[in-house]
Amino acid sequence: MPNFNEPLTLKSGLALKNRLVVPPMTVVLSFHDGAITQEEVAHYKRLSQGSGLVITGTANVTPNGKGWPGELSVASDDMIPGLARVADAIHEGGAKAILQIFHAGRMTSEKTIGEQVVSASAVAAEGDGFETPRELTEAEILEIIEAFGAATRRAIVAGFDGVEVHGAxxxxxxxxxxxxxxxxxxxxxxxxxxxxxxxxxVLERVFTEVKTATSPFAIGYRFSPVEGTDPGIRLEDTLALLEELKKLPLDYLHVSLKHYARKANSENYSEKPTLVYLHEALSGSNLPLIAVGGVRTRAEAAAVLENAELVAIGQQNLVEPNFAEKLLAGQDDFVTKPFGEAIYDLEMPHPMLKYLEKRYATPEKKVL
Ligand SMILES: Cc1cc2nc3c(=O)[nH]c(=O)nc-3n(C[C@H](O)[C@H](O)[C@H](O)COP(=O)(O)O)c2cc1C
Known part of the structure; x- marks a missing residue:
């Protein structure tokens, strides 16, 4: 089991100073058009103390891929100077900086994007309030793939150390x-x-941009291993996807789990936590796995590293920006209040506080 302080150099040559990661967290601090605010720059600098790698909140690659007002955008060259300030803030904090890039598809609203939402097919997500999307045409699919490439180019120009393709x-x-x-x-x-x-x-297009980078530039892929719907993604599907991903020059995979010990909804894979099956499938592949979900203590962070090369810590880093430093220094006086209460103990910019309050009020509905 790696120790938190153990460095790790990714395939691209990107050197991480330790095994702690801040996972992508949208905190709605951007302006309405995705441009960067001072509060956002300060937020990333604060988050970057201690952890070896900070992945930004997700950035939309096209205007109709925007998920919320106030999220990051990498959809035009105009965004590059602001994104460069985020990359600089993360570097100043001492971590490597990765930009997460995405398209929201059907998980947004007409109110947010000013047109009917789009997806692979005209099927609404299950649950209240989701809108029925329009099926993308082949030409539109190709444009979106191109937009992921353009987003990668912008991330390189802005000084990021990599992009994470949000497949989760x-x-x-x-x-x-x-x-x-x-x-x-x-x-x-x-x-x-x-x-x-x-x-x-999308990944193939993203890889073609890496050639333009003059220093190590990492490409990661985030995925959700299972879905609760029927039909839906099952662990069997994801294990087949991993076989394809293993053939690519990816720097890392990042599994999105609500809790790292969660079990899958497949009969054939119900004995052990999902994370164990995933890590076993990747063994010998030289593809490091970042795992996440519910880490609030040293013991939980260590438990994740039994089945992953890197541990990502989200909510706890938000309410305790020096959590990583404490883990590394061997201190154990962690904030133990529930997330929904702990957010009031920090001075947070107003939109971020309101957003986290809302998120806490309906935790099961949040699918970020
Ligand atoms: C406020 C907030 C915003 C999030 N935004 C994103 C996001 O933009 N992209 C993403 O892939 N995951 C997002 N997530 C999910 C986290 O990356 C992480 O997987 C999840 O919070 C579980 O880890 P934790 O229990 O350590 O918080 C978000 C989580 C939170 C709490």
Missing amino acids: NMYLIHQFFSPHSNRRTDKWGGSLAKRMVFPLA
Whole structure:
């Protein structure tokens, strides 16, 4: 089991000083058009003390891929100077900086993007308030793939050390992989292999941009291993996807789990936590795994590192920005209040506090 302080150099040559990661967390601190605010720069600097790697909140690659007002955007060159300030803030804090890039697909609203939401197929997400999307045309699919490439170029110019392609948490890439949201019968859907075509095409396009980087630039991929819906992604599907991802020059995989010890909803994979099966599948692949979900203490962070090379810590870092430093220094006086109460103990910018309050009030509905 790696110790928190153990460095790790990724395939691209990007050197991480330790095994602690801040996972992507949207905190709605950007302006309405995605431009960066001073509060956001200060937020990232605060978050970057201690951890070796900070992944930003997700940034939309096209205007109709925007999930919320106040989220980051990498959809135009105009965003580069502001994004450069975020990358600088993370570097000043002492961590490497990765920009998470995404398209929200059907998990947004007409009110947010000013037009009907889009997805792989015209099927609404399950749950209250989700809108029925319009099925993307082939030309639009190709434009979105191109937009992921352009976003990667902008991340390089802005000085980031890498991008994380957001294939998790029910957003567009996940929607193409899921049999719930992808009912297409063309080359972009149908069989399990065809449901992988879009995620793999996005990655292929992203890799072509890496050549333009003059220093090590890492590419990661985040995925959700299972879905609760029927039809939905099962662990069997994800294990097949991992076999394809293993063939690519990825720097890391990042599994999105609400809790690191959670078990899957597949009969064949119900004995051990999902994370154990994933890590076993990756063994010998030289593809490090970042795992996340519910880490609030040293013991929990250590438990994650039994089945992953890197541990990501989200909520606890938000309410305790020096959590990573304490872990590394061997101090154990952690904030133990529930997240929804602890947020009031910090001076948070107003929109962030309101957003976290709302998130805490309906934790099960949040699919970030
Ligand atoms: C406020 C907040 C915003 C989040 N935003 C994102 C996001 O933009 N992209 C993403 O992939 N995950 C997002 N997540 C999920 C986290 O990356 C992480 O997987 C989740 O919070 C579980 O880890 P934790 O228990 O350590 O917080 C968000 C989580 C929180 C709490």
